Amino acid sequence: MPAKSKAIKDTLYLQRIGNRWYCRVPVPSRLRSELGPYLRKALDTSDINEARKRRWDFHPIAKAQIELAERRLGLAPTRPAEGPRERSYAAFRARLKEAGPAVFTNVVDGEDMSNPALDALVDRAERSGDAEDTDFVQAFRDHVKDRKVVSEVLKEYLEKNPKRSMTTGANYGTTVKLWIEHHGDRPLHDVTRSKALDWLNAVSVGKARDTIKRYATVMSHLWLWVYRAADERPRNPFEDLTQAADERGRAAESYDFFSDDELVKAYKAVAEDEELRPLFLISIYTGFRLSECMAAERQVLGEQECFVLLTGKSKNAARVLPVHAKLKDITAPTGAKASALSVRFGRLMRKAEIPEGKTFHSLRKSFTTALERLGCPEATAARLLGHAPLGITYGIYSKGRDVAELKKWVDRVSHPV
Template sequence: MPAPSSADTKYLEVHGSKWRVVVNVPRKLRGKLGTKLKRSLGTDSLREANRLKWDVVAEFQAVIRQAERPDMSKEAALASARVKAMEEAQRLSLRRLVAFGTEQRERVDDAIEDYAEALAGDPIEADEQGHPVYEPKRDALAMEFLAIAKGKRTPLDFHHEKYMSMSHVKARTAADDKRAVKFLKEWCEKTGVPPYLQAMSKREAVRFCDDLPGLVGKSDPATLNKYISRLSVYWAWLEGRHEVDANIWRGRRLKKPMQTSDQKERPFTDAEMKALLRGPADQAMQDVMRIGALTGARLDAIVCLKVKDCQNDTFIFKPQKQEPGPRLCPIHPALAEIIARRSEGKEEVDDMFPEWPGPKKAGSLRERSFKTSNQFTEYRREVGVDDQKEGKRRSLVNFHSFRRWFITKAEQADQPEHIIKAVVGHKRSGITLGVYSAGPLLEQARQCVEAVKLPELVAPC
């Protein structure tokens, strides 16, 4: 539990028998201001020192800002002070939230009031009744600080860091989460909506969705809905913790335009399959295409396979999309030579496709298969397999078309729908292959996989 505010020694040190304020000077300014700015508060009471320190701290920070930028305007100085004030408001708000008992809560409130008084500064005049009048912008900043520190206003991203630490999503999804909140804050700034949870209602959510294409710079509903979805997940988390009354993003999606059948991404035709499999692709690309065609697996799951994932006549693909865990898929007999060749002389932890090791840059959000996908696109176009429609960013055929082709061929071979879904990892109700390489479901899955034949292997009629 954090120490109560009366025991807080931030910006304080004992000098002799008295407390004094100490603020570190940035290294680049020490030649001008010295290592530290110090001033005695004339008291031996830590509680009193905590009450008095904020005026001095604010003054010292203003001195440092002025030294950093001698030409800084009052507006810029106030903006800088606001950033620091909002950070302190959030810190004190958290301390107030976990304060134990009335006495500790009152101590935190005293610290909040003291800081707010320091922000407001000295009165600039008195009104007709003799009440002090403060500089309007500084007074407004002090009132905003009070509202946040005492929990009456909550910045949109106040809880976001904690939410992210508990979300356990992939790096790319985490990046989408952060961008979604950034877009919402930008929208609030542009439209004048206060950037607080308490100011957000269903009406604001509708307005934000209407304006989102301009913020993102794209009009594709799939891209826009990605950000709305991330906000909905965040709000659901907030709702579960009673930080908001309702999830204002629930069910809010931008409709995709109606597509005719000739505008939808599709499976490869048999003629396209022959062109791809008989073309001048290198060995690695040939192997990847065949595994994609005879498993229906996504490209990244294939490229990330290790030797230990290709044993006992069964693939173990890493989770993709909404899959809760690794997925089993029987190895088609036509792939046995590929698996044997790529496993030979390797350890279980070695990659099956070392040709594509993935991004070298630390923290990259790209999937390991990023370069594989680009190379496949170049090869596909080289052999004349393409279906580009006006207004569509992607071709209607791509590596995912192997997955669509596999599902189509399995259906044409009269395989049960629930088994096909289990093999390719589609959502299904109450069915799983389990975690062992035996049992009736896995055997049914093996029959499903082996019912699919590559065009080049089909004997002519």
């Protein structure tokens, strides 16, 4: 029966005494008073390779002796008639897990031994035909190699790497849920790049770029956790995955601007929120990102009130932008977390039935689109949006140079809110 050997160790069921090899089959504890701890048979060879072949001649004989002893002593297990059993990877893994590990240490002599319960399960699977099922074969292989399914990996990873916020932990859970819905709750060892890309393309429809990137990053972290102790590991199938995603997962679609009707509808959704309402208005009249709305300071430069942003997403994000008339009495909230506000904004948009893909960042796109419609020169728009150096180093602080020119374009931006 070599096909069922499992080959957990090269010396499975083998024992060497002097120069000779023996086949040694463990006896269930309830029969040891009758048969002893092992059934042993000399294999009449000192060659390990030959011993590995001959052990399978005695193995079925030993199992038959054990079954005979069980019947003789009235110890044969009696099982109730079973109805149809689920034939799926998850069901097979559950049964294998219940049977226990493939190998455990014998407390008598400290040596590894095969798990009789697992052997019995495999025997039943062969008789029922389950052993021919590809899901059973995969489940058995993963069980013997002690591979954790992805939900178990997630639990272990978060226990060892606790996240600072509940939102981050929830994002990990959401990502794994999406993975399981697409590929099942299985180990990550056999994931190929094409399988990973197929999944990312499927779940990225209508999602923002940052969300898609987060999906790939979470799965990459979990994959690396699985292989953390490996001397050599294959290529991470989730590494740089967003760069290969379909067009439907790219930023241009995810960060589409709000139409005028959508902008009115979105503003109504945040009108009662004392934190999101002012941030909403600041963004559509400055093009600031959410974090920039909260970080910008107000200063008077060249007789003009301006937003001054000293740091940002990139080196060019530091910029000065004249305050639009609509924002004269609007003040950004303090003490709030941008991540929490972003999540809250998304929930309000879904509740208001705003089309998928419209995020807070889409408000920045609305400002950009307004400048384009006005015919704003590209160089000026780039400076207003932080895509090119505005020129704090050019002396804006001391002379207010360029502020008046920028204000002409900012004041011409108009929205229906």
